[in-house]
Each structure stands twice: as structure tokens, then as C-alpha cells.
Amino acid sequence: MLEKVYEIFHEKMKDKGQGMGIGSALTSEFLMIAFLIIGTILALRTANSTILAFGAIIILAAILFTVPTVFKVEKENNDSINLSSFYVALTLALLFIIFLGGI
Amino acid sequence: MLNNSTLIPLMVVLPLIMAILVNFLHQKDKSVKFISIVSLIVFVIVPVVTLYGVHLFSGHLRTGSFPEISKMLIPEVYMGIVYSYGTLQKILMLVLTIITGFSVLTVINKKMISGVYVAMIFISLASTSAIMLADDIFNFFVFTEFLVVAQAALVIAVQETKSFKAAFKYMIFGTISGASILLGIALLLGSYGLLNITDLSNAIAAGGQLNSIGLSAVALLTLGWLYESGLFPFHIIKSNMYENAKPEISALLQVQSKFVLVAMAIILFRVFSGYALLKSVMLGFAIFTVVIGSVMALQQIELRKLLSYVAVSQAGLVAVGLGLGTSFGIAAGIFHAVNDVLSMAILFFVASFVYDKFKTTNLDQLREGLHIAPLVGFVMLLATLAISGVPPFNSYQSEWRLIQAATQAGLPELGILVILLSVATFVAIIKAFYMIFMRPGPEVEVNTEVRGTMTKAIIVILIIACLGIGLFPNVVYDPIYNFVLSLGV
Amino acid sequence: MDPFQVGSFLTAGILVVTGLWALLMMDNILKKIIGANLIGDGVNLVLISIGYRPGGFIPEVMHHFHATATPSDYSYLLEFGEFASNASYSLPFALVLTNIVIGASTLSVMLALAVVLYHKYHTLSVQKMFEGDE
Amino acid sequence: MFDYILLFAVALSALMAIIQENLYKSIIILTFESFSLAAIFHFLLATDVAAVQAILGAALLPGLFIVALYKTTKGRDE
Numbered sequence: 001m002l003e004k005v006y007e008i009f010h011e012k013m014k015d016k017g018q019g020m021g022i023g024s025a026l027t028s029e030f031l032m033i034a035f036l037i038i039g040t041i042l043a044l045r046t047a048n049s050t051i052l053a054f055g056a057i058i059i060l061a062a063i064l065f066t067v068p069t070v071f072k073v074e075k076e077n078n079d080s081i082n083l084s085s086f087y088v089a090l091t092l093a094l095l096f097i098i099f100l101g102g103i
Numbered sequence: 104m105l106n107n108s109t110l111i112p113l114m115v116v117l118p119l120i121m122a123i124l125v126n127f128l129h130q131k132d133k134s135v136k137f138i139s140i141v142s143l144i145v146f147v148i149v150p151v152v153t154l155y156g157v158h159l160f161s162g163h164l165r166t167g168s169f170p171e172i173s174k175m176l177i178p179e180v181y182m183g184i185v186y187s188y189g190t191l192q193k194i195l196m197l198v199l200t201i202i203t204g205f206s207v208l209t210v211i212n213k214k215m216i217s218g219v220y221v222a223m224i225f226i227s228l229a230s231t232s233a234i235m236l237a238d239d240i241f242n243f244f245v246f247t248e249f250l251v252v253a254q255a256a257l258v259i260a261v262q263e264t265k266s267f268k269a270a271f272k273y274m275i276f277g278t279i280s281g282a283s284i285l286l287g288i289a290l291l292l293g294s295y296g297l298l299n300i301t302d303l304s305n306a307i308a309a310g311g312q313l314n315s316i317g318l319s320a321v322a323l324l325t326l327g328w329l330y331e332s333g334l335f336p337f338h339i340i341k342s343n344m345y346e347n348a349k350p351e352i353s354a355l356l357q358v359q360s361k362f363v364l365v366a367m368a369i370i371l372f373r374v375f376s377g378y379a380l381l382k383s384v385m386l387g388f389a390i391f392t393v394v395i396g397s398v399m400a401l402q403q404i405e406l407r408k409l410l411s412y413v414a415v416s417q418a419g420l421v422a423v424g425l426g427l428g429t430s431f432g433i434a435a436g437i438f439h440a441v442n443d444v445l446s447m448a449i450l451f452f453v454a455s456f457v458y459d460k461f462k463t464t465n466l467d468q469l470r471e472g473l474h475i476a477p478l479v480g481f482v483m484l485l486a487t488l489a490i491s492g493v494p495p496f497n498s499y500q501s502e503w504r505l506i507q508a509a510t511q512a513g514l515p516e517l518g519i520l521v522i523l524l525s526v527a528t529f530v531a532i533i534k535a536f537y538m539i540f541m542r543p544g545p546e547v548e549v550n551t552e553v554r555g556t557m558t559k560a561i562i563v564i565l566i567i568a569c570l571g572i573g574l575f576p577n578v579v580y581d582p583i584y585n586f587v588l589s590l591g592v
Numbered sequence: 593m594d595p596f597q598v599g600s601f602l603t604a605g606i607l608v609v610t611g612l613w614a615l616l617m618m619d620n621i622l623k624k625i626i627g628a629n630l631i632g633d634g635v636n637l638v639l640i641s642i643g644y645r646p647g648g649f650i651p652e653v654m655h656h657f658h659a660t661a662t663p664s665d666y667s668y669l670l671e672f673g674e675f676a677s678n679a680s681y682s683l684p685f686a687l688v689l690t691n692i693v694i695g696a697s698t699l700s701v702m703l704a705l706a707v708v709l710y711h712k713y714h715t716l717s718v719q720k721m722f723e724g725d726e
Numbered sequence: 727m728f729d730y731i732l733l734f735a736v737a738l739s740a741l742m743a744i745i746q747e748n749l750y751k752s753i754i755i756l757t758f759e760s761f762s763l764a765a766i767f768h769f770l771l772a773t774d775v776a777a778v779q780a781i782l783g784a785a786l787l788p789g790l791f792i793v794a795l796y797k798t799t800k801g802r803d804e
Contacts, residue, residue, distance in 0.1 A: 020534050021404070027530045028401040034523055035394040038516045073398050077339055081272055081722045085616040087336040088276060091329065092283075095322040098384055100315060241687055248694045252701060259705070264712050268722060271705045274698065278628040279615060281698075282608070285635050285691060292684065293642040599733045600770060606737040614744045622749055622795065626756055629787070630740050633763055636779075644770045680771035688775050696782055703794040710798040 005068075012071055025070055032069045036062075108156035111188045111236065113149050114196060117142070118229035122222040129218040136211055139221050143204040146228070150196035157238070158186045185238040185299060189589075190582035191437065192235050195362050198441055199235075202358050202448050203228050205561045209351040209455060212557040220260055224355065227253040231359045235366045240291070241298050243370065244284050247331055250363065251277040254356055258348045266347035272340050280330030280337075287323035290316050291374075304373045313378060321375055325384060328371060332364030334392045334422060338415045342399075345411035350458055353407070354451035357414040358444045361421055365440050368425045372433070372592040379428065386426030390520065392419030397527040406454050406464035406535050410447075413528055417443045417490070420524065423517065424505050432508035433592070434584040439501035441579060442489075442572060446498060449486040449565045450532065452558050453479055457539060459553045466535055470544035479555070480540040482562045487536055489569045491529035497572035498525075500580070594646040601641055607634030621706045621716050625699065632695040636688045643681035650680065729769040736762045749795055757788040 009022045009029075036059055044055040066072065076083070121142040128135050160183050207224055210216060230250040237243045255270040255277070288298070294316050297303045307317070328334075333341025341360065345353040368385070375381055396416025403409040421443065424436020456479055458464050461472070473480045489496035492503075502525060509517035572579055607630050614627025706716075713721045739759040746752040760783020767776035 020537070024401040024530055024534055027527055028398040031394065031401075031523055031527050032398055035390075035520065038520050039390070042514065042516050070398060070402070073395065074402055077395065077399055079268075079339060079343060079722065081275070081718055084272065084276070084336065084339055088279065089612075089616050091336040092322075092326055095325055095384070096319070099318045099322040099325075099380065241690075245690055245694065248698070252698060255701065264709075267705055267708055267712070271702065271709060272722075274702050274705070275615065275624060275628065278631060278698065278702075279612070281694075282611075282631045282635050285687075286608070286638060288687075289635065289639045289642060289684070292639075292687075298683070596729060596733075596769070599730060600766065603733045603737050603766075607740050610740045610744055618744070620749075622791070622798075623744065623752070626743055626752065626791075629756070630743070630759075633740075633760070636775075637763065637766070640767055640770045640772050640775060643772065648771060650771045650773050682772075685772045685775050688772070689778055692775070692778055692782060696786060699787070700790055703790050707794050707797045716798060 008068060012068065025068075028073075029068055029070050032073065033063055033067075036069075108154045108158055108188060110149060110153040111156070111158040111186045112160070114146075114153070114236065115186075115229050115233040117145060117149065118225040118232070122225035122229065125218045125225070126222040127218070131218070132216050135216055135218050135221060139207055139211065139216075142225075143200075143207055146200045147197070147204060150193055150200060153188060153193075155189055155193070157188070160184045160186075184242050185301075186233075186236040187238045188236060189586055191586040194441060194579060194582060195235055195365070196232060198444060199228065199231060199358055199362060202444070203355055205448070205452070205565075206351050206355040208557060209452070209561065210349075213459070220257075223253050223256045223260070224352075227257065227355070227359060231362055234363050238300050239298055240288050240300055240303065240370070240374070243367075244281070244288055247284065247327070247363070247367075248277075248281050250331075250359065251281065254344065254359070257352050257356070258344055261347060261349060263347065269340075269343040269347040273344055276330060276337060276340055280327045283323040284327035287320040287327065290320040290323070300370060300373055304376055307374060308376060313375070317375075321371075321378065321381055324371060325381065328364070328367050328385075329388060331360065331367055332422065333360050333415055333418055334364075335388045335395070338392055338396060338412075338419075341418075342396075342408070342411035342415045345414055346405075346408045350407060350410075350451045350455035350464075353411070353414075354448040354455075357418075357447050357451070361418050361440045361444055364418060364421060365425070365437050368422070369433075369590065369592075372425075372428075373590060376592050382426050382428035385422060386428075389419045389422035389426050390517070392416065393423060393520075393524055397524050397531065400531040401527060401534075403531075404466050406457060406466055406469075406539070409466075409531060409535055410450050410454055413450075413490070413531060414447050416524065416528070417447060420502075420505070420521065423521070424501075424508065427508050427512045427514070427517075428592075429508060429512050430584070430587045430590075430592070431504070432512055433590075434580070434587040435501055435504035435508045437583050437587070438576075438580050439498070439505060441583075442497035442501045442569070445565055445569050445572070446486050446489040446496070449482065449562050449569070450490065452562050452565070453483045453486070456553075456555045456558045456562075460550055460555065461547055462550055466538040468547065469539045470542040470547060472540040472547075475549055476540075476555075478559055479562070480536070482559075482566050483536055483540070485566050486562075486569070487529065487532045489566070489573070490532065492525045495570060495573050497569045497576070500573060500576040504580075594644070597641050597644050597646070600637055600644070604634045604637035604641065607631070607637065619717050619719050621709065621718050621721070624718065625702050625706060628702065629695070629699055632691065636691055639684040639688050639691075643684040645678070645680045648678045648680045729766065732762050732766050732769070735759075736766060749799075750792075753788055753791045753795065756791070757784060760784060760787060 009025055040055055040059045044052040125135050125138055207221060227250055230246040230253060233246040234243055255274050258266045258270045291303060292298060295303060295306045297306055330337045345356055348356060371381065393416050396412050396419055400409050400412035400416060403412060421436050421440045424432050424439055454464060461469055489498055492498045502521060506518035506521050611627040611630030611634060614623050618624055618627060709721055710716060715721065736759055739755050743752050743755040743759060746755060761780060764776045764780035764783055767779055
């Protein structure tokens with residue numbers, strides 16, 4: 001299993017250094033997965049256990065389908081000004097929805 | 104507590120005066136050098152000798168109650184700016200002035216001295232101290248704008264295309280955040296008629312439930328907070344700034360943004376005390392920043408970029424402590440800010456040394472550095488241990504308190520996340536350490552003229568400070584905890 | 593509220609939204625800076641509208657009140673209470689003056705950066721500047 | 727009545743300044759917007775702010791923009 005994952009990362013990171021690079025990419029991959037699981041538990045624990053169970057299953061499925069997530073995260077965090085603008089607009093809207101909508 | 108301390112405004116006024124003075128002395132390098140060293144000594148001394156208290160500019164102490172809500176009659180409005188100076192401000196001011204001093208000394212030592220450059224450093228110092236001291240919400244806004252321009256100017260001074268781009272992005276989004284902070288202030292002024300933070304907090308607490316105007320103000324000010332501290336949507340912009348400044352200036356910039364984070368979060372907590380949703384939202388953004396920052400740091404193969412993302416993710420960790428909202432959590436977050444600023448400054452000074460010595464910070468081109476600079480390598484290893492929370496050092500104390508506070512606040516999952524993040528930070532920086540100092544390979548080109556005595560002295564002093572705080576944490580932590588308790592948020 | 597005040601708030605809202613749209617969506621670097629200027633104008637208009645008092649008078653220009661004046665000595669001066677209930681609220685004006693100056697300085701720095709970036713890339717398009725090769 | 731027309735003019739010229747393709751025209755419209763805003767400030771009983779806004783909006787701001795535009799379009803022609 002792990003060898004397979006290593007192969008995938010090896011394929012994806014041909015131009016970005018090997019060995020330690022892949023090691024750190026794997027670390028960040030595990031960190032992302034841990035964050036997604038812990039975030040789901042944190043967000044849904046307050047609701048109720050049925051929602052928690054379903055939400056956890058959905059998130060696990062999502063993780064299985066999106067692995068490796070690291071490269072997607074990296075793609076979303078480039079230096080482009082347009083992407084930052086999009087996220088700023090999104091955040092502004094989100095803040096107003098949260099505070100004025102009273103979620 | 105309420106003595107009118109005259110020395111307090113000197114912390115803001117002196118740097119501004121000195122900035123104007125060294126700005127006039129452009130190209131007279133010797134006098135700039137002399138004046139900067141003398142004024143730096145004064146800047147460090149002033150916070151030490153100042154008494155705790157408040158300073159009232161052209162004002163008088165309010166007696167009795169605050170004015171009625173929504174009634175903007177002139178005689179009832181309490182005009183005049185108030186600066187307050189307590190134990191927390193003293194600790195933060197000391198750390199800020201000392202690291203500013205180290206940055207300026209490095210700049211002088213590198214013969215890059217220029218009047219305008221030092222002036223910009225002094226203006227950013229003055230703005231940060233004003234943000235920490237001000238008890239007036241508009242004064243706070245004015246100095247955030249100053250800080251944005253001064254920091255952008257420090258990055259522009261590098262004169263590379265990438266730094267121009269970073270500064271332009273920083274200023275574009277600075278306009279948005281500045282406008283949103285001012286709009287939030289305007290909404291508060293319109294509905295309560297007050298600018299003084301203490302009065303405003305009393306008025307809002309007496310008004311009960313926030314109405315929709317107040318809630319809009321919360322949203323706008325939160326956006327401003329996210330920008331000033333470089334959290335989630337602005338983390339790329341902030342890390343771009345750190346990356347494209349000279350490393351010794353990045354050491355200063357990260358101190359400023361972390362302290363502004365703490366100061367503005369305290370202002371928000373005081374103004375909207377009792378509004379729990381604000382803290383949850385802060386916590387959410389903080390967690391997201393921490394994770395994204397670490398993940399991005401692990402991917403980098405350029406030392407300065409790596410350290411920038413680590414700095415951003417550590418700022419998120421500070422915000423996690425503040426977002427927990429209990430007094431224990433807030434104190435732990437502020438304590439982590441102080442600790443983290445010290446160890447992060449060591450790493451940035453090491454990056455500065457590496458940049459001068461090897462003429463590059465690209466990790467792929469560096470190897471076998473331990474023969475050339477054994478002391479720097481050793482201190483970088485210690486700083487790596489310090490920043491990832493290994494026991495004898497200071498971050499261990501604060502991260503341990505953060506985990507404890509998370510558990511006490513009923514969120515033990517956060518404790519797990521904090522542990523994972525310190526592991527990730529350790530992996531990211533130890534990778535850089537290995538590649539610079541340990542990796543075998545052919546010799547790299549070395550600039551023999553650079554001896555870096557000043558940088559070595561600075562990093563040794565800072566690592567000793569880290570060790571000292573780690574061994575005697577209560578010297579720093581207890582005053583912070585008492586201050587947070589006295590805030591009553 | 594006075595209808596003129598409501599109109600000012602609406603205009604300020606239009607200014608802020610227009611500026612935000614230009615700042616976030618426009619590709620031209622000078623249009624972005626124009627957007628930044630419009631946002632600042634909108635916020636200033638909000639602040640000034642807060643201080644407006646329908647049918648009141650201007651506190652700075654008409655010297656109806658002086659700090660040391662008493663009604664018996666200066667019969668043409670208003671009493672403090674009358675002044676305070678008729679003059680527009682002047683605290684926001686001070687804030688707006690500060691903000692105008694800060695906005696102008698920020699704007700000039702941004703314009704200078706735009707010029708420098710133009711000389712590096714020979715284009716005004718932000719897209720090409722920020723996604724071109726280093 | 728005139729003050730309401732000014733409000734409308736400010737909103738419209740802000741939109742026009744953004745939509746306008748020609749940057750020179752855009753800057754002229756922006757100057758008009760700044761100046762009308764100064765007039766609105768006068769109607770909102772803030773004369774001192776109106777004076778500052780009129781000076782900045784009518785002289786400094788278009789001057790800076792025109793200089794920047796001149797520097798950039800001249801570079802394109804070379």
C-alpha cells in the first residue's frame with residue numbers, strides 16, 4: 001500500500017526533487033488528511049451523532065477520491081493575484097453570511 | 104493604575120521624530136549610523152522606565168457613566184486619544200524594540216545603511232507600538248495604514264521585480280482591509296457615537312444584543328484583522344512579503360504582524376466582549392491558516408519561502424490560542440506569540456547569514472555548510488528544536504499550555520492538531536537544515552568576505568533568551584496571565 | 593432619517609461596491625487603483641453622512657460658539673446647548689480629513705509601483721504581470 | 727434638488743469611470759466624480775472636508791494619474 005503511494009508521489013514530483021521532497025510531501029499529505037478528519041469531527045460533534053457519522057463517512061469517501069490532496073492545495077495557493085482576489089471576496093461574503101445570518 | 108504617565112507617548116513619538124531626522128540625513132551614512140544606534144538604545148530603555156498607567160492627550164478622565172446609546176451630543180462625547188500601558192504592553196514593547204535593534208544593527212553591519220531605509224524601519228516600529236498602546240479605535244486604524252505603507256516600502260527597497268509585485272499585492276489588499284476597518288469604525292461611531300475602546304465596550308455591553316449594524320461592523324473588522332495578521336485569505340500575500348524582503352527585515356516584519364494580531368484581537372475581544380461567535384470564527388480561520396501554512400511550508404525548496412510559510416502558520420497557532428476565548432487560551436496564545444517571535448527571528452537571521460555567505464537560499468544548491476559555519480548550523484538546529492516545541496526551549500511551554508487550554512475549552516481534537524503541526528514544522532525546517540548544513544556533495548561557492556560576526560552574536564543572544572524563557576516561563580507568563588484576567592474577556 | 597442622508601448612504605454603498613468590483617475583477621492595473629480610490633471615497637461619504645444634521649449649520653465656518661464666550665458678553669453667539677443641538681457632528685470630519693490624506697499617499701505609492709511594474713513587463717494587464725515568467 | 731442630482735452624478739460617474747475603456751477619459755470622469763463628491767460634502771455641512779477633497783480630487787489626484795498614464799503609455803510607444 002505504502003509503496004504504491006510512494007510511487008504516485010514519485011510520479012507527481014519528478015521535477016521537484018526526490019527523497020526528502022517526497023518524504024515531506026507525504027508528511028503534509030497525512031497532515032491534510034488528519035486535518036480533514038479532525039475538522040469534520042470538530043464541526044459536526046456539536047450537531048448530533050447521526051450527522052457526525054454520516055459526515056465522517058462522506059469526508060472519508062471524499063479523502064479516498066481526492067488523495068493526493070497536497071498538489072491540489074499547492075495549486076490553489078499560488079502567487080496569482082486573481083486567485084487571492086477570489087478568496088478575499090469569498091471570505092468577505094462568508095463573514096457577512098456568518099455574522100448577519102447568525103449561523 | 105490611573106496615573107497620567109507622561110512617558111507613554113514617547114514610545115510612538117520618538118521613533119517618528121527619529122524617522123524624520125534620519126530621513127533628512129540621506130547619504131550621510133556615518134551620522135545615520137550614530138543616530139540609529141543611539142536612538143535604538145533609547146527605544147529599548149523607554150519601555151523599561153515607563154510607569155504603568157494611561158496617557159490622555161488633551162483629555163480628562165471620565166467620571167460617571169458613559170453616554171446614552173445613539174445620542175451624539177457633543178458635550179457628552181469623550182474626545183481625546185487615550186494610550187494605556189500595562190504589563191502585556193511592556194513585554195511586547197521590549198521584544199519588539201530589541202528585535203528592531205538587532206535588525207537595524209544587521210542592516211548597518213552589511214553597509215546597506217541608508218537614511219530612508221532606517222526611517223521606514225522606525226516608522227513601522229512607531230506604528231506597531233501605537234497599535235499596541237492605543238485605546239482609541241481610530242488612532243489604531245491610522246497606524247495600521249502607516250504600517251502597511253512602511254512595510255511595503257521596506258519590501259520595495261529590495262528593488263527586485265518579485266518584491267515590487269509582492270508590495271503591490273500587499274497594498275491592493277491593504278486598501279480593501281483599511282477600508283473595511285474604517286467602515287466598521289464608522290458603523291460603530293454611527294450607532295454608539297464613541298471612539299474610545301473602553302467606553303465603546305461599556306456601551307455595547309449595556310446595549311445588549313448587537314443589532315445588524317453592529318454585526319456588520321464585526322464582520323468588517325474581522326476582515327481587517329485577518330489581513331493585518333496574515334491569516335487565511337491573505338496568507339499568500341503575507342508570506343510573499345516575508346519572502347521578498349531581506350531576511351533580516353523579514354525577522355522584523357513577522358514580529359510586527361504577530362504583535363498586531365495580538366493587539367487587534369484584544370481590541371476586538373474588548374469591544375465585542377460577550378459575542379462568542381466572533382471567537383469561533385477566529386478559531387476557524389486560524390486552524391485553516393495553520394494547516395495550509397504547514398502544508399505549503401513542507402513543499403518549498405527555497406529557504407526564505409519555507410520560513411515565510413512557517414511564520415504564517417505559527418501566526419495561525421497564536422490565533423488558535425486567542426480564538427479559544429478562555430482566559431487561559433488567550434494567555435497561552437499571547438505567550439506563544441512572544442516565544443515564537445524569538446525563535447522565528449533566529450531562523451530569519453540564519454537565512455540572512457546563509458544568503459550573504461552562499462549568495463543563494465535555494466536549498467538545492469546548498470550543501471556541506473557545517474564545515475564553513477559550524478556555530479550557525481548548531482544554533483539553527485537548536486532554533487528548529489525550539490520552534491517545534493522540544494522541552495528545554497520556550498515554545499514547549501506555550502504549546503503545552505495551548506494544548507491544555509484546548510482541552511479545557513472542550514476541544515481536545517485541537518490538541519492533537521497542534522501536536523501534528525509541531526511535527527510538521529519540525530520536518531519542514533529540519534529538511535532545510537539537512538540540505539544546507541549536512542548534505543554531502545561537492546563544495547559550494549562561498550563569499551569569504553562575509554564573516555557574519557554580528558549575525559552570529561545576535562542569534563546566540565536570541566537562543567539564550569529562548570532557553571531562558573523555556574527554563575523560567577513564569578517570568579513572562581504570569582504577567583500575561585494576570586493582564587488577560589484583568590481584561591475580563 | 594433625512595432622505596438626503598439616506599441618499600448619501602446609498603451613493604456611498606454604490607461607490608464601495610463599484611470600487612470593490614474594480615479592485616477584485618478588473619485586469620487593468622490603473623483600473624484597480626481607480627477602484628481603490630473609489631472605495632476610499634465611499635467610506636469617506638459614509639463618515640460624513642453620519643455627522644450630518646438636517647437643517648443644522650456648519651460648526652467650523654459659522655462661529656456661533658466660542659469656548660470662552662458667555663451669552664451675556666457676546667449676545668450674537670449661541671448658547672452651548674443650542675449650538676450643540678444644531679451643529680453637525682464634527683468628529684467624523686476630522687477622521688475623514690485624516691483618511692483623505694492617508695488615501696492620497698497610499699494611492700501615490702501604488703501608482704509609482706504600477707509605473708515600475710509597467711517598465712518591467714511592458715503591459716498594464718495584471719494577469720500578464722503576475723502569471724508571466726519571473 | 728441640486729444635491730440629489732449630485733448624488734446621482736457621483737454614483738453614475740463612478741460606474742462610468744470603471745466601465746470606460748479609454749484611460750484618459752476614465753481619469754477625467756474620476757476627476758468629475760471627486761469634485762462632485764466635494765460639493766456633496768458641502769451640502770452635508772462639512773465645508774473644511776469639502777475644501778480638502780476639492781483640492782485633492784481636482785488637482786493632485788488627476789495629476790498623479792495623468793503622470794502615471796503618461797509614463798506607461800509612452801513606454802508602450804517606444
